[in-house]
Amino acid sequence: MISAFARRLGQTVTVLxxxxxxxxxxxxATPGSDPTARIAGRNASPETMAAVRHEYGFDRPLPxxxxxxMGRLFVTRxxxxxxxxxxxxxxxxxxxxxxxxxxxxxxxVIWIVASVAMGTVAAALRGTLVDRGxxxxxxxxxxxxxxxxxxxxxxxxxxxxxxxxxxxxVPGLGYAPLTQGPVAWFTHLxxxxxxxxxxxxxxxxxxxxxxxxxxxxxxxxxxxxxxxLSETRVLLRHGLRTSLITFVSLFGLxxxxxxGGGALLTEVVFGLQGVGRLTYxxxxxxxxxxxxxxxxxxxxxxxxxxxxxxxVYLLLDPRVRDGx
Amino acid sequence: MGSEAPLLEVxxxxxxxxxxxxxxxxxxxxxxxxxxAGEILxxxxxxxxGKSMTALALMGLIDxxxxxxxxxxxxxxxxxxxxxxxxxxxxxxxxIAMIFQDPMTAMTPVHTIGWQxxxxxxxxxxxxxxxxxxxxxxxxxxxxxxDPERAAGRYxxxxxxxxxxxxxxxxxxxxxxxxxxxDEPTTALDVTVQAQILDLxxxxxxxxGSAVLLITHDMGVVAETCDRTMxxxxxxxxxxxxxxxxxxxxxxxxxxxxxxxxxxLRGARPARLPQIAGAPPNPAERPDGCPFQxxxxxxxxxxxxxxxxxxxxxxxDGQAVACVLPSEGRPxxxxxx
Numbered sequence: 078m079i080s081a082f083a084r085r086l087g088q089t090v091t092v093l094x095x096x097x098x099x100x101x102x103x104x105x106a107t108p109g110s111d112p113t114a115r116i117a118g119r120n121a122s123p124e125t126m127a128a129v130r131h132e133y134g135f136d137r138p139l140p141x142x143x144x145x146x147m148g149r150l151f152v153t154r155x156x157x158x159x160x161x162x163x164x165x166x167x168x169x170x171x172x173x174x175x176x177x178x179x180x181x182x183x184x185x186v187i188w189i190v191a192s193v194a195m196g197t198v199a200a201a202l203r204g205t206l207v208d209r210g211x212x213x214x215x216x217x218x219x220x221x222x223x224x225x226x227x228x229x230x231x232x233x234x235x236x237x238x239x240x241x242x243x244x245x246x247v248p249g250l251g252y253a254p255l256t257q258g259p260v261a262w263f264t265h266l267x268x269x270x271x272x273x274x275x276x277x278x279x280x281x282x283x284x285x286x287x288x289x290x291x292x293x294x295x296x297x298x299x300x301x302x303x304x305x306l307s308e309t310r311v312l313l314r315h316g317l318r319t320s321l322i323t324f325v326s327l328f329g330l331x332x333x334x335x336x337g338g339g340a341l342l343t344e345v346v347f348g349l350q351g352v353g354r355l356t357y358x359x360x361x362x363x364x365x366x367x368x369x370x371x372x373x374x375x376x377x378x379x380x381x382x383x384x385x386x387x388x389v390y391l392l393l394d395p396r397v398r399d400g401x
Numbered sequence: 402m403g404s405e406a407p408l409l410e411v412x413x414x415x416x417x418x419x420x421x422x423x424x425x426x427x428x429x430x431x432x433x434x435x436x437x438a439g440e441i442l443x444x445x446x447x448x449x450x451g452k453s454m455t456a457l458a459l460m461g462l463i464d465x466x467x468x469x470x471x472x473x474x475x476x477x478x479x480x481x482x483x484x485x486x487x488x489x490x491x492x493x494x495x496x497i498a499m500i501f502q503d504p505m506t507a508m509t510p511v512h513t514i515g516w517q518x519x520x521x522x523x524x525x526x527x528x529x530x531x532x533x534x535x536x537x538x539x540x541x542x543x544x545x546x547x548d549p550e551r552a553a554g555r556y557x558x559x560x561x562x563x564x565x566x567x568x569x570x571x572x573x574x575x576x577x578x579x580x581x582x583x584d585e586p587t588t589a590l591d592v593t594v595q596a597q598i599l600d601l602x603x604x605x606x607x608x609x610g611s612a613v614l615l616i617t618h619d620m621g622v623v624a625e626t627c628d629r630t631m632x633x634x635x636x637x638x639x640x641x642x643x644x645x646x647x648x649x650x651x652x653x654x655x656x657x658x659x660x661x662x663x664x665x666l667r668g669a670r671p672a673r674l675p676q677i678a679g680a681p682p683n684p685a686e687r688p689d690g691c692p693f694q695x696x697x698x699x700x701x702x703x704x705x706x707x708x709x710x711x712x713x714x715x716x717x718d719g720q721a722v723a724c725v726l727p728s729e730g731r732p733x734x735x736x737x738x
Contacts, residue, residue: 204466293464296506303460303501304521304572305494308486314520315509394511395556 085387089380096376097369101143104365111135112159112365133159150369160362166370169355174374176252177351180343181335183266184273189328191278193317196285201312203290212286218279227272227346234268250348269347273340277331281324288320295319321393329386336382337375406478407435408612409459409580413472414482416454418465425469426685428454429636432472433710438579439606441613443627443644445620445659447681451636452616456582458482459614460499461489476580495525498573502585504565508557514541514568515553518575525576540571543608544601563594570601574609581605582614587622599626620659624648629719632656635681635692638710642720650735652713652722655693657733691724699726 114121117129130136134145149156154167199211234244246264253261292298293316301315302308331339341353352371359367390397414432417425429451436442446452457463458470459481474481476497481489501507508517518540519533528536534553541549544567557565566586573581583602587595603626605611615627623630623644631641632655640653651657658677665671679696688694690705697704703725713727714720726732 296501296503297509299462300499300501300507300569301509302462303493303499304524305490305492306520306524307490310524314512318511319509395513396510396558399556399559 085384089377089384092380093373093376097147097373098143100369100372101146101365102139104363104368105139107363112363115363116159146366146369150366150373156366156370158364158367160364160367166366169367170352170370170374173350173352173355175254176349177336177338177340177344177353179252179255179262179266180269180273180340180349180351181332183270184277184335184340185328185332187270188274188277188281191274192281192285193324195278195282196289197312197317199282199286200289200293200316201308203286203293208286212283215279215282218275219283221275222342223272223276224342224346226275227269227343230268230272231346252349252351269343269349272346273335273343281327284327285320285324288323289316292316292320318393322390325386325389325393329382329389330379333379333382334375336378338371408438408440409474409476409614410435411455411459411472411474414455414458414474415471416451416458416463417469417471419467419469420685427636427687428684429458432633432636432638434631434638434641436580436612436614439610439612440629441602441606441615441627443623443630444614444616444633445618445623445630446633447618449681449684450633452618452633453584455633456499456584456614456616459582460493460497461486462499491525494521494573494578495576496578497580497582498576498578499582499584500566500569500573500586503589504562504569505557505589507569508565510557513554513556514560514565518553518568518572521572522575536575537571540575541568544568544571544574545597546571562590563597566590566594566598567601570598574605574611577609578611580614581611582616584616585618586615588617588619595622602626620663632659635687636684637692638721638723639693640720640722640724641710642714642722643718646714646718646720648736650714650720650733652720652727652732653693653724654697654699654726654733656722657736660736703729 112133113126113130113135116133117125121129134142137145146156150167154165156166158164158166158169195211195215199208202208231250234247235250238244239247247268248261248264251265253265255262289312297319298311298315301311306314336352338351338353338356340351341357343349344351344353345357352374355367356371356375358364359371412433414429415427416429417427420426432451432455434442444452444455454463459474459476461481461484463470470482472482476492479492481492484492508514512520515534515537518537519530522528522533522536523530526533537553538549541552546552546564546567552560552564552568557568560568566589570586581602586602587598590598599622602613602615605613615622617623627644629642630644630647632639632647632653634655640647640651640656647656648660651660655677658675661675662677664674677696682688682692682695689707691697691700691708694700694704708723708725710721710723711728712720713722713732
């Protein structure tokens with residue numbers, strides 16, 4: 078157990094190191110990305126450029142620059158933006174993280190519940206109209222771009238039908254932290270949650286149905302039916318339980334990439350100041366410290382999520398426990 | 402068994418699958434047989450001869466879309482074909498239980514052996530969790546599983562093939578079924594374990610009074626275990642009768658061919674075992690006449706008509722064969738047993 082934990086920790090550090098080096102190098106190899114010009118402003122004199130270059134340490138060798146940046150990012154945490162004159166990036170990320178986390182976690186709950194229900198019902202009624210209808214609905218959900226769906230949702234809930242009893246509870250766009258009370262937090266996020274979840278409900282529902290239908294061909298499902306169990310029990314206790322593996326691995330990846338900034342479009346449409354938006358700003362301005370901070374943050378989540386997925390595997394499948 | 406009503410009586414069981422353009426492919430055609438209480442009936446045939454389909458039809462477990470099952474199968478007077486799901490479910494596992502060929506894939510990998518046996522007991526009996534587990538442990542120990550309490554807590558992949566099959570049999574027997582259908586229960590096991598499992602099946606009759614429908618392609622297993630034997634070929638009954646009679650005087654050339662392909666224990670060792678030339682016909686392309694005729698050394702004009710099952714051998718012992726040879730007065734020679 079301890080050795081597994083240590084191995085996981087070692088992997089995490091390696092992955093983070095690799096990603097940081099890569100991002101750092103890409104940044105310095107990108108034409109037109111010279112940070113000196115950005116900091117010094119337009120038409121700066123060569124003297125100013127030289128002064129800025131020296132002040133920010135851009136005249137030092139790359140490895141030294143890298144180590145200094147990592148030190149300021151992880152140790153002293155006073156890494157400042159190159160663009161927003163002195164804005165500290167670590168607090169920026171720390172402020173944005175709860176917004177994204179709230180958004181993604183809520184959406185994840187919705188999409189897990191909805192897609193398990195959808196996939197299971199479709200598999201139980203496979204071949205019927207209900208099955209086809211649900212799968213069609215899933216396909217529609219997958220095909221709708223999230224920014225379009227979000228705009229439509231905004232149109233409906235914020236303006237067109239805002240006065241009706243149905244949507245009068247929807248507050249204006251933006252985020253309300255949990256410290257302002259759970260109700261405000263919930264009402265601000267309810268619509269973004271649903272919009273973000275739609276795509277994943279479609280994908281997960283279809284994947285789960287496919288896995289369940291192929292599970293019906295397994296010998297152990299026949300045994301379970303031969304035991305005289307009810308169809309529901311066969312499906313849930315034998316089929317669903319063994320079909321969750323793909324579901325869980327998909328979930329780990331999607332959840333991590335969303336928390337790491339992948340929910341950008343949803344964040345923009347609903348005016349949420351999350352990590353996705355922050356990364357986006359960093360990228361347009363080629364603001365290396367900000368990019369570095371958000372990428373590191375996102376990498377931590379991907380590695381963490383994979384660790385959790387591995388743990389869930391252990392719970393789901395005893396064969397993994399025995400290292401088979 | 403004689404006069405009393407058999408436990409299971411199957412008449413003209415036919416299973417057809419839709420073959421496109423409104424056509425049907427008959428997988429099993431007009432199979433009839435009966436099993437008495439406590440009897441062991443062997444069902445022998447090659448892969449694709451319809452043995453497993455016959456068994457699955459009895460359990461109501463054929464879920465191929467559009468499958469058409471006709472004929473009759475009466476279990477204690479109750480018609481099984483077309484029985485509604487709820488009543489079928491009450492019979493399955495409780496009255497008629499089934500064990501499968503590969504115990505590795507036939508048990509759910511994510512639950513312990515004990516959990517799976519408890520589940521079946523609790524599906525049919527009003528027993529507490531602890532009560533079910535006590536019965537599970539007792540069954541496992543009866544099946545010769547060492548340290549049954551610990552074994553109950555293990556997952557299928559943690560047990561050897563033999564132990565898994567014992568657990569499977571324990572599960573099938575957990576509700577004292579009157580009929581056990583064993584579909585190739587020993588095929589996936591090595592020979593010594595095979596012998597132990599067959600021994601176990603024979604003991605069932607004594608300890609539980611269960612009748613067994615033993616499906617196999619191994620004539621050796623049949624000879625060791627079964628009271629009566631039925632040989633299936635291409636979805637039809639080729640021959641049936643008491644095992645001893647069938648082995649001593651096979652009346653169907655196919656049965657004789659199967660017996661010839663067992664390596665002899667005594668006498669000179671043949672350089673090559675005799676084999677039946679060719680392969681069984683595809684279910685969609687079975688000939689109108691005797692399905693075995695294309696491979697039969699005795700094929701002649703009379704074989705162009707599908708032969709009916711006729712009694713043969715010693716009168717009263719119930720041997721019957723679907724072949725024209727005995728009625729033409731030229732039966733196959735008896736074998737030296």
